[in-house]
Amino acid sequence: MLTFPACKINIGLRITEKRSDGFHNLESCFYPVRWGDILEIIPAPEFRFTDSGLSIPGSLSHNLCVKAYNLLKADFELPPVQMHLHKIVPIGAGLGGGSADAAFTLKLLNDQFRLQLSIAQLEDYARLLGSDCAFFIQNRPLYCTGKGDVFSEIGVSLSGYHILLIYPNLAISTAEAYAGVKPRKTDVSLHDQLVAPIDHWHTTIHNDFEDSLFPAYPILGQIKQQLYEAGAVYASMSGSGSTVYGIFNAPILIPNQFSTYRVWEGKL
Numbered sequence: 001m002l003t004f005p006a007c008k009i010n011i012g013l014r015i016t017e018k019r020s021d022g023f024h025n026l027e028s029c030f031y032p033v034r035w036g037d038i039l040e041i042i043p044a045p046e047f048r049f050t051d052s053g054l055s056i057p058g059s060l061s062h063n064l065c066v067k068a069y070n071l072l073k074a075d076f077e078l079p080p081v082q083m084h085l086h087k088i089v090p091i092g093a094g095l096g097g098g099s100a101d102a103a104f105t106l107k108l109l110n111d112q113f114r115l116q117l118s119i120a121q122l123e124d125y126a127r128l129l130g131s132d133c134a135f136f137i138q139n140r141p142l143y144c145t146g147k148g149d150v151f152s153e154i155g156v157s158l159s160g161y162h163i164l165l166i167y168p169n170l171a172i173s174t175a176e177a178y179a180g181v182k183p184r185k186t187d188v189s190l191h192d193q194l195v196a197p198i199d200h201w202h203t204t205i206h207n208d209f210e211d212s213l214f215p216a217y218p219i220l221g222q223i224k225q226q227l228y229e230a231g232a233v234y235a236s237m238s239g240s241g242s243t244v245y246g247i248f249n250a251p252i253l254i255p256n257q258f259s260t261y262r263v264w265e266g267k268l
């Protein structure tokens with residue numbers, strides 16, 4: 001069976017406190033984007049994982065697809081499989097591409113081998129693999145709190161808008177990005193800001209990681225500025241970076257200044 005693990009952007013990201021387990025509580029709208037990898041899983045005489053496309057750092061046993069398979073195998077009689085991942089979404093990009101691979105592996109194995117796991121059970125398995133993995137089980141716009149794995153509804157729809165994602169060939173480690181952040185709480189609700197019209201977002205909605213990462217990597221702030229100059233209704237860094245995205249009213253020709261970066265343009 002084939003599946004297409006996609007990615008996400010964060011619209012607004014507040015890091016509100018450091019938790020006793022070392023992780024951080026956050027508030028953010030996670031929004032799915034169609035830029036994705038390609039994953040095939042077929043039954044095979046023995047377990048095998050192969051990949052192509054972008055090179056994935058780390059050993060095979062640390063690959064999130066392999067971890068997802070092993071997690072289910074510990075609880076179910078799964079046959080051996082051959083998995084092939086064609087990696088397209090940049091890594092260390094703030095797009096949750098690896099997390100999507102993990103969640104889509106769980107969903108594919110559930111369907112392929114009729115494990116009959118519910119959405120809630122799949123989300124519980126996904127939580128064991130990474131903080132933003134569980135989002136990709138439902139893979140629809142959600143307001144996320146806790147570690148990014150507690151969900152509530154949000155009335156945000158960007159259908160009809162177009163998005164330009166700019167990955168400036170710079171991988172940023174999520175753990176390092178969190179280490180640079182000063183958590184803070186504010187009185188204004190991000191949820192209320194998100195349900196206001198999109199042309200208000202420019203002045204209200206902020207990604208807290210920009211405060212420490214834009215001074216460290218000035219190119220990121222420059223790209224955001226260039227996206228506004230190109231006509232974006234809203235522009236921001238996604239997650240812990242380094243991808244910066246712009247949301248546009250209509251399809252956009254990719255401006256020349258982005259020609260050396262990895263760029264994706266598409267409908268939301």
Ligand SMILES: C[C@@](CO)(OP(=O)(O)O)[C@H](O)COP(=O)(O)OP(=O)(O)OC[C@H]1O[C@@H](n2ccc(N)nc2=O)[C@H](O)[C@@H]1O
Nearest residue numbers: 023024094095096130131132147148174175178239240241
């Ligand atoms: C920042 C966010 C925002 O959506 O996304 P990305 O930019 O990575 O895509 C997420 O919180 C990334 O979640 P994820 O990439 O799954 O992180 P994990 O693998 O669980 O954790 C990696 C490391 O990040 C830190 N971490 C992660 C999540 C969290 N809520 N608090 C943390 O402090 C911890 O140091 C942890 O060891």
Ligand SMILES: Nc1ncnc2c1ncn2[C@@H]1O[C@H](COP(=O)(O)OP(=O)(O)O)[C@@H](O)[C@H]1O
Nearest residue numbers: 057063064091092093094095096097098099101
């Ligand atoms: N299938 C995979 N695809 C991408 N990264 C993976 C995968 N499996 C494990 N990883 C590890 O996950 C981290 C990157 O996660 P990813 O979700 O792509 O980035 P980000 O957290 O910036 O959104 C890297 O440390 C990488 O080695």
